[in-house]
Amino acid sequence: MEKHCMGWTAYHGLAKVTLQAMLTFAAMNLKKLANWLWKKAALFYFLPINRKKRKHSLFNH
Numbered sequence: 001m002e003k004h005c006m007g008w009t010a011y012h013g014l015a016k017v018t019l020q021a022m023l024t025f026a027a028m029n030l031k032k033l034a035n036w037l038w039k040k041a042a043l044f045y046f047l048p049i050n051r052k053k054r055k056h057s058l059f060n061h
Contacts, residue, residue, distance in 0.1 A: 009017045 009020055011017055011020055
């Protein structure tokens with residue numbers, strides 16, 4: 001937890017420290033979710049998986 005500055009708290013009191021910990025963990029989970037979605041989107045857009053090839057295009061006549 002020292003990586004996320006939880007070794008020392010900025011607040012005093014159980015309620016404030018608990019709130020700080022919950023916000024820290026929420027931020028960590030949002031970061032994980034964003035990274036997961038980014039990797040999933042990158043795979044979807046950059047890998048040609050089951051894409052149909054067009055026979056006709058606007059520019060190829």
